[in-house]
Amino acid sequence: xxxxxxxxxxxxxxxxxxxxxxxxxxxxxxxxxxxxxxxxxxxxxxxxxxxxxxxxxxxxxxxxxxxxxxxxxxxxxxxxxxxxxxxxxxxxxxxxxxxxxxxxxxxxxxxxxxxxxxxxxxxxxxxxxxxxxxxxxxxxxxxxxxxxxxxxxxxxxxxxxxxxxxxxxxxxxxxxxxxxxxxxxxxxxxxxxxxxxxxxxxxxxxxxxxxxxxxxxxxxxxxxxxxxxxxxxxxxxxxxxxxxxxxxxxxxxxxxxxxxxxxxxxxxxxxxxxxxxxx
Ligand SMILES: C[S@@+](CC[C@H](N)C(=O)[O-])C[C@H]1O[C@@H](n2cnc3c(N)ncnc32)[C@H](O)[C@@H]1O
Ligand SMILES: [Zn+2]
Numbered sequence: 330x331x332x333x334x335x336x337x338x339x340x341x342x343x344x345x346x347x348x349x350x351x352x353x354x355x356x357x358x359x360x361x362x363x364x365x366x367x368x369x370x371x372x373x374x375x376x377x378x379x380x381x382x383x384x385x386x387x388x389x390x391x392x393x394x395x396x397x398x399x400x401x402x403x404x405x406x407x408x409x410x411x412x413x414x415x416x417x418x419x420x421x422x423x424x425x426x427x428x429x430x431x432x433x434x435x436x437x438x439x440x441x442x443x444x445x446x447x448x449x450x451x452x453x454x455x456x457x458x459x460x461x462x463x464x465x466x467x468x469x470x471x472x473x474x475x476x477x478x479x480x481x482x483x484x485x486x487x488x489x490x491x492x493x494x495x496x497x498x499x500x501x502x503x504x505x506x507x508x509x510x511x512x513x514x515x516x517x518x519x520x521x522x523x524x525x526x527x528x529x530x531x532x533x534x535x536x537x538x539x540x541x542x543x544x545x546x547x548x549x550x551x552x553x554x555x556x557x558x559x560x561x562x563x564x565x566x567x568x569x570x571x572x573x574x575x576x577x578x579x580x581x582x583x584x585x586x587x588x589x590x591x592x593x594x595x596x597x598x599x600x601x602x603x604x605x606x607x608x
Pocket of ligand 2: 339340341342355356357358359
């Protein structure tokens, strides 16, 4: 690959990075090696050894197996359709909290059709490693959403699927008029799974929070039902949820006995626009 301007910027001085064959370099001469898989580590120095390094290898592997089963395809397709509708020509898209790049890859195809560029950031090294292998045409960085290695107002579309929300930082990087697509679970997401693990399952709260610097354009519902055909797939899905950590032992044991489960996937895509005002 010949040297080209990157969507990423230097975590030390903030300068725009240039991508060379095997490293990224900023105008001040700070250099960052490209890994064998093709990603770069742009975590600020004080966060290199964080106690919360993002999803580990097992969580990442479970999510990869599950997503590649295609159960969430209706969500990915709806998200990509929105990206196609909302993206200007030559858009810059950032997948913030991209995981293994299952959504990023499909989004990048839409973006490439519009001659744009896609980048993904995630704190988890195992996840980013997989993402970089999965989509060589996308730039991936290990980094944190709370200090994105991305310049002010450089992003036209920011997507965040089920990842932590760093609203202030997202407002910094999305240009005025740019869009923020925030994918969250709907009230009855995975209801049947919750009904197995909890005595009294509860609905997720349906929230439409106002974030400074953004205004709501729409909340797009996506709903699907699918039958998981074996115990491994049920466990993979369970592993992806917060209930894996919170549910009572007896509930987890009940779920472990199942080798088939029909589940509702219910999602909301919150569509927001970056307002002109800086706040
Ligand atoms: C539920 S997963 C979603 C991943 C992907 N978007 C998907 O839906 O397949 C949440 C992701 O957020 C990442 N994450 C957690 N804290 C983060 C942070 N501070 N900065 C960047 N990524 C973070 C985790 O490593 C994980 O990959
Ligand atoms: Zn620098």
